[in-house]
Amino acid sequence: MPPPPSSSGSSPTSSSAASLDLGTDAAKLEAANRYVRWNLLFLLAIFAFLLLPIWMSLVPYVNQVTNVVIIIIIGLFQLVWLIATICAIRRTLAIVSRNKLKTSKAQDVESADATANDSSNIRHIVAMTLYKEPMSVLQTTLDSLVQQKDAASRVSVIIGMECRTPDKEAKRQEVYAKYDNKFLRLIVTFHPSGVPGEISGKCSNMNFACRQGLEILRQDADYNYEKYEHVFTNCDCDAVFDPDYMLELETEYSKLDPVDRHSSIWQSIIIYKRDSMPFFVDITGVLRTFFFMGVLIPWNINPMSHYSLSVKLLEDGAFTHPAYQMEDIIALIRYTIMTRREIRIRPLNLISINGPTSGANYIDEIREWSLQVRRWTIGAGEVFHYFIVKTYRMPSLLLSISWATRFFVYYGLVLCASAIFSIFGPILVQLINMVTAEHDRLLVSDSLFQLISFIFLATQYAFFLVATILVRWCLPAPGGNQYNKGVRGVTRGLLHWIMMLPTMLAYSYVELYSFFELALRGKNVCKHNAASKSNLVLVKGAGSS
Template structure:
């Protein structure tokens, strides 16, 4: 049956009439403690790290080891950067290797055979929309239209908030332009003020997925039970590689049944738009690096857009409507609810997401800081969720190892390491010279301490240079012009120089956000989405 012969999407009135269980228990959520939360432990450990150089020089006997301890801690941070850099280099090589192979006839034949063999698999992509411009959403939908067999095997669910401005006109515009380009196209309206929920992508996505799957199951012509479904969760500013679904399906089909439903697939995401201030550009470069070097190989969490089987999505109770970061919480939530280890598996291709955007330079700074704050508060909330639910983890070993990796990344690498590595050598030297009692130095004299700290500063910039080269010039991003030519090289090198100041600013915003979460509790856990009003995506793919 052709796409044009398929029944049209249900009207908004019929959608609203469908009863949907949102999966919340309002009374239980309301009873949860709003202030004494486990993110306080997160902040306490970070604060102890940051204050090492201030209190250690004043404690007798302990102060003898101040220089040695500071160097040891900075050295551990450098080791983490080394491990992340090695992982990122390996992922970059794998992406480039696939990019070369896909142009050969043999690879084309193998991909075609894989697709034909597993023709019973269908894809569902869900995204949410609130106040984002329609042009941003259309760029995402256009990239999905380019997927192979989109009109016969790909269904799209778009979740709008009931408070979305001009929601009915937007829905009509979407249906008119894209209804015949996908197997099914559904637009849902998430009701506001549902008890136990917080406004934002989590609650909207939770509602859209539950309602969208309910509609597909009730669609007689869709024959839901005859197909295996892969689900992709994405933002409305995502630009997919034209081969995303084919590559995802091929990787999915390689796995045995059990592993298919214990896996989350993550592509490598590049953040770009037509023009960006240096701090937005640098943050995007670092996030891409951490995709390759930390989040995927350390199995911490997916980010932005990712894919999994619908079976795992349902076993994991979709997304938690009382939390704000559905991607950060995804892996640990599904691990806890299914009581089996969930693995993040890489897709060796590039996708594009839009970074924050502002009307002017000051607005760019404000939007950037709001986004950092949202990520940080979301991470703190996920840590609290994990501790509360940790008794349901499959094993104590898995619980301890995931918590350690999560804390090292969100607590130390993103928040404490830059502040500690840059500020502590200066503070220790000033305190030793002017305020602290004279004492013997254990193993490391003051002069050696200064030398080693300068060496570490040099190695840190060496790591950042590798980051710059990998993300700006080694990843095969089609249509990438910003970093090409002499102007692109000079711009990239200038942003490399500004990387450490940007990381410091990022870390201070994170530290402030952890304090805000500690003092304001659950009241601060709201989804203040970054603005996309001025976003002009560079399509690139």
């Protein structure tokens, strides 16, 4: 039977505002952000960079080195792609190797069981949020958690619903009826709306759900909270976990000493699957998985979608910031700032599944896709602002410069500017050179410049091909890769490979527009307008391995 309402975690608005972000009123959190928006610096740097081919070609004497400079910059982008490709290949090999050992050697299972027994004092807390997503999506996630080893005795689940969630009481009752006996504890909270200083979305909902959920567990005498070490997993309600996720997490967690355990975030490799996807949704998913393996984890930039950490780090880092919208992008830098120690992202060599955006028709698919890209971009701009405001609290100046550089290179240059610059930069230079006075070219003639530009285009497609092969056909995805198998799957994959550059260009334009929108509208645009999941149907069998 469902627990009484008092244990559901719902409470008046006043209680939620009483302990937000280190115990301060959420309304105070905006005080330092109201007048200067540091994301303007982010946009200014991107815009100046994109205008580089124009002004260099028009300035006398400087235009002599324009060809060389453009080639060097595009060459650096290619170097970034090369490094990302090497990292992605290494991660893919590690995942494939683990998968082969798991399926071919019985002693590996015994070894894993022994590890689990050695860490039997570990309990898991998994938290997710729900607003307007259909219950079928949530049930797919919960079903994958039920498959975890000893879920009924070691895994507790917190589901944070919004007070404005349609039919929230009926949904709560349905969740309890189906899953109350499947987990050690099942807690549903209702996040109040209209808390001063908060923005509606996952960050504020998750912040409330975690605080309420942990308080309920600590007050539960039968749970014996202090007896155990707790590992927390933050996820979306459309996450499908590998059946060995918790076991693998415990294994990696137990390898570290206590200091490193509480200074680490674990990230599985996420792929995006559903029964049918437009090419731009499918390609975006492939590239995001590639960047998981090649950039976000090895460059230690930020976790994404669902990730795990110790509850101690979660609490030391003051949970999630209720005045921001992207709790995953902000997680690493926020915990680094709040704890004043460097936090590392550590990979889990297994695959998880997230549902991509979905729409009722093709036009709706485009709208939902652009909405998601816009939300990621505005979230990245807001995180950069947060970092600048709080940078004086970073453990060291070197770490501040290093992280800011990596963050800007990825979100500002690779995702937003590189495709536009690499395609249109050489074209603009050649067009301007045709109408301006002739001048000497230093080192690189116009004909050689054109040749090198085409070579870079070819190498870019070579990197796209490697990313396509790795994600579509090499990763051992739960439920198999039926979507990409057979003549139809291979043909679709190759056609989507050809469309990768146009998709990246469209992605870049949406990002650039979003940065301008954030600059013009400021905090008013920083709202968590989540992409729709109402038409989401994950690939059948995705929850099984």
